[in-house]
Amino acid sequence: MNTTKRTLKISNTLSGKKEVFTPLHEGFVGMYVCGPTVYNNVHLGNCRTFTSFDIIYRYLLHLGYRVRYVRNITDVGHLTDDGEDRMAQGARINKIEPMEVAQKYTLDFHDMMRTLNNLPPSIEPRATGHILEQIEMVQRILERGYAYERNGSVYFNTRKFAQENPGVYGRLSGRVLDELMAESRSNLKSQDEKDHPADFALWMKARPGDLMVWKSPWSVGFPGWHLECSAMSTKYLGQTFDIHGGGGDLKFPHHENEVAQNHGACGCAPARYWIHTNMLQLNGAKMSKSEGNYITPEQLFSGDSPLLSKAYSPMVLRYYFLQAHYASVLDMTDEGLLAAEKAYRKMMEVNKILQQLPADTTVYDGSESEHDRAILRHIEEAYEGMDDDFNTAIALAHLNELSSYVHKIANQQIPLNDVSPWVIERLKATFRAFLFDIFGLKDETESANGSDLVEGLMALILDIRANARAQKDWATSDKIRDALAALGIAVKDGKEGATWTRI
RNA sequence: GGUAUCGUGGCCGAGUGGUUAGGCACAGGUCUGCAAAACCUGCUACAGCGGUUCGAAUCCGCUCGAUACCUCCA
Numbered sequence: 001m002n003t004t005k006r007t008l009k010i011s012n013t014l015s016g017k018k019e020v021f022t023p024l025h026e027g028f029v030g031m032y033v034c035g036p037t038v039y040n041n042v043h044l045g046n047c048r049t050f051t052s053f054d055i056i057y058r059y060l061l062h063l064g065y066r067v068r069y070v071r072n073i074t075d076v077g078h079l080t081d082d083g084e085d086r087m088a089q090g091a092r093i094n095k096i097e098p099m100e101v102a103q104k105y106t107l108d109f110h111d112m113m114r115t116l117n118n119l120p121p122s123i124e125p126r127a128t129g130h131i132l133e134q135i136e137m138v139q140r141i142l143e144r145g146y147a148y149e150r151n152g153s154v155y156f157n158t159r160k161f162a163q164e165n166p167g168v169y170g171r172l173s174g175r176v177l178d179e180l181m182a183e184s185r186s187n188l189k190s191q192d193e194k195d196h197p198a199d200f201a202l203w204m205k206a207r208p209g210d211l212m213v214w215k216s217p218w219s220v221g222f223p224g225w226h227l228e229c230s231a232m233s234t235k236y237l238g239q240t241f242d243i244h245g246g247g248g249d250l251k252f253p254h255h256e257n258e259v260a261q262n263h264g265a266c267g268c269a270p271a272r273y274w275i276h277t278n279m280l281q282l283n284g285a286k287m288s289k290s291e292g293n294y295i296t297p298e299q300l301f302s303g304d305s306p307l308l309s310k311a312y313s314p315m316v317l318r319y320y321f322l323q324a325h326y327a328s329v330l331d332m333t334d335e336g337l338l339a340a341e342k343a344y345r346k347m348m349e350v351n352k353i354l355q356q357l358p359a360d361t362t363v364y365d366g367s368e369s370e371h372d373r374a375i376l377r378h379i380e381e382a383y384e385g386m387d388d389d390f391n392t393a394i395a396l397a398h399l400n401e402l403s404s405y406v407h408k409i410a411n412q413q414i415p416l417n418d419v420s421p422w423v424i425e426r427l428k429a430t431f432r433a434f435l436f437d438i439f440g441l442k443d444e445t446e447s448a449n450g451s452d453l454v455e456g457l458m459a460l461i462l463d464i465r466a467n468a469r470a471q472k473d474w475a476t477s478d479k480i481r482d483a484l485a486a487l488g489i490a491v492k493d494g495k496e497g498a499t500w501t502r503i
Numbered sequence: 504g505g506u507a508u509c510g511u512g513g514c515c516g517a518g519u520g521g522u523u524a525g526g527c528a529c530a531g532g533u534c535u536g537c538a539a540a541a542c543c544u545g546c547u548a549c550a551g552c553g554g555u556u557c558g559a560a561u562c563c564g565c566u567c568g569a570u571a572c573c574u575c576c577a
Contacts, residue, residue: 079575158574173572174507194574201575224575248508253574278508279570286570323526324516329509329570336515339527346526349541385517393517397525407542474536481538492540499540 006063010243011327011389013251014172014274018389021273023242029060029067030241032233032271034250035124037074038105039086042112044297044332045280045287049247051318051440052277052326054118056245056390058438070236071121073109075102076128076212077204077225085222088211098212102128112297115314117440123236127228131214134223134231137265138202138216146264150193152205152219158198161260169260172274173252200257202227226257233270234262244271248278281331283307312337315444319344322392322439343400348443350403351431353410357424371405371414372423378402379430392439399434402427462491462498 008021023029033053036046053071060067076098078086090101113120127134138154141147146161147154162169170176194200205219213220223231233241239262246255255274262270281287287294295305303311320340324330368376378398385394406427408414435441461480468476481491484500492499 077575083576153575155575175573176506196574198574204575226575249571252506252572257574281570284569320515327508328516331515333514335513335527339515341527343526346541391517393525397517400525404542411542413542469536472536478537485539490539493535493538494541501540 006383006387008063008387009389010273010275012273013276014271019273021242023065024240024272027064027066029065029243030237031057031060031067031069031243031245032229032237032241033069033071033121033244034229034246034254035071035073036105036109037078037086038102038109039078039090040105042105042109042297043287044295044300045247046109047112047116047297047317048280048321048330049277050113050118051116051321053245053275054116054440055322055326055392055438056243056275057119057121058440059386059390062433062438068123068237069119069121070123070125070233072229072232073102073106073124073126074225074228075099075106075126077223077228079225085210085212091211099128102126115297115301116318117314117442119440125232125236127223127232128212130228130232130235131223133235134227135203135214135216137227137231137234137261138218138223140265141202141261144264144267146260147202148195149218150195152221153193153201154203154218155194155199156202156257156260156264157195158200158260159196161264162198165263168263168269169256172259173256175252175256200224200226200253202261226254227261229254230258230261230265230270234266239266239268239270241271243273243275245275245277248276251276275326277326278329281329283333284331307334309334309338312341313444315441316341316344318439318441319347322396325389325391325393327389344441347399347403347435348441350406351435351443354406354431355428357406357409357428358416368423369418369420371419375402375405375419375423375427378405379426382430382434386438395434395438399431402430458489458500462500465491466497 009018010021011018031053033050035050036042050071057067057069075087076085084092085098087098087101090096091098094101110120138147141156142149142154146157148157158169201224203216203218203221203223205221206213210222212222214222233244244255244258259270262268279286282293282295285291285293293307295307297317299305300308300312300317301314303309316337317340320332320337321330323340323343378401382395382398382402385391385398388394405414405419409416409419409424461484465477465480468474468480484491488502489500490502492501
């Protein structure tokens with residue numbers, strides 16, 4: 001793929017519009033995505049968010065861009081309702097070091113990303129590894145007059161910033177600072193040492209008992225949650241870069257404050273395009289542990305939940321995500337997962353059939369048949385779907401249309417010589433590119449068949465059954481089929497003999 | 504309470520001022536010893552009520568419902 005040949009459009013949540021994507025430096029893309037806070041096992045909603053960005057990353061790569069994809073690990077500064085650091089809370093409860101908590105759940109997160117076949121980012125910086133950069137950024141913001149120190153803590157002066165930089169604060173989230181003030185007066189909380197409710201912490205002075213603390217010019221303490229992303233995106237992608245992404249729940253205050261910090265430190269905007277992914281619901285409502293409307297990724301993969309009729313594989317989950325646009329709320333249901341499972345398996349089967357189609361490259365005469373044109377149109381429309389704000393649902397719909405052509409060709413409902421060999425080759429390449437490179441799917445149906453030993457045994461069993469069938473010994477034939485079914489193996493009788501798959 | 508987004512056929516879900524999205528399920532058919540699988544065909548919806556328009560599911564208003572966010576924390 002050549003980047004110059006396609007026009008990519010991105011819904012930029014900063015402008016609220018769909019815009020043509022033009023990178024800062026031709027051929028290169030810098031993308032920052034807010035990663036997980038590693039204080040707990042990864043949530044299904046996180047799986048959707050990071051899979052959405054993985055597909056965006058993969059499509060940019062497919063278009064030929066050289067992408068630097070930075071996704072952080074938050075291992076300090078993200079506080080709980082009670083003002084305790086999430087890592088420290090985990091450490092206190094489990095009587096271990098905060099870094100053990102971070103390590104444990106970072107590994108868990110990486111395992112899940114691998115399971116879902118998400119590509120690793122180019123750089124995965126940790127907040128605790130960039131304390132110096134964060135302190136320097138606070139200093140710059142102080143020097144430029146947009147922050148103040150109070151009892152060893154440093155706060156961002158949101159009102160001053162908003163007054164001197166009209167149109168910046170609130171642009172991303174649609175908030176109006178005056179309204180924020182008005183709202184907060186009614187439920188003002190007394191513990192604030194900030195000048196103004198809209199101000200937020202850049203540096204927090206440690207309280208007695210805080211475990212994760214560092215020295216700074218202001219106090220022994222720790223950085224504010226919003227600061228790490230500003231400091232690390234600047235360090236690895238520059239003051240201004242192409243794309244900043246994250247879950248929609250981070251838009252305010254996290255991303256709004258990030259923008260303010262970057263402006264405050266350098267007088268310029270961080271990202272030119274902001275992408276926000278949407279939430280994952282379960283049975284029409286938000287996932288909630290306390291309401292019982294909740295499943296973990298592990299439960300999904302094991303089927304161990306009253307909300308599920310069976311286990312679903314990671315690739316079925318990925319396919320489920322692909323069926324919706326990343327910016328839409330996606331509702332997960334058992335019935336929907338069953339549908340996705342079936343559709344995913346069919347897609348993999350169709351691809352196998354397609355890749356085995358003969359291609360006689362000698363009869364190319366430069367002509368285009370009606371079928372050629374229809375196939376090429378669907379291929380183009382699949383790409384146009386991806387170009388239009390990474391619309392995987394549209395792309396998938398056209399692959400399904402193409403699947404029908406593959407079956408018709410394989411069944412000879414469409415004679416093979418009615419389709420030009422170069423179109424067949426193009427079709428094969430399109431399926432490989434979309435399924436594996438762009439969508440990031442893996443063919444689990446193939447690997448699920450198992451070892452050479454199993455393959456050999458199955459070939460033998462099916463051979464014996466074929467002999468029985470040839471002699472119309474249906475009792476033996478059905479006995480084998482039923483016994484295999486009981487073991488979770490489905491036998492499919494086709495014209496060219498029997499094949500098998502795991503159920 | 505405020506701000507924002509959304510509400511599509513049995514289910515999931517794209518899209519959109521006038522044209523079949525797609526998948527699953529379902530029904531009929533082909534194939535088959537039977538079944539399964541596979542394939543073909545069918546299934547035309549946009550929360551409710553008003554308004555704008557030659558024409559709206561798509562624009563506007565209201566109502567109801569869902570979700571997100573609401574300033575270290577929600």
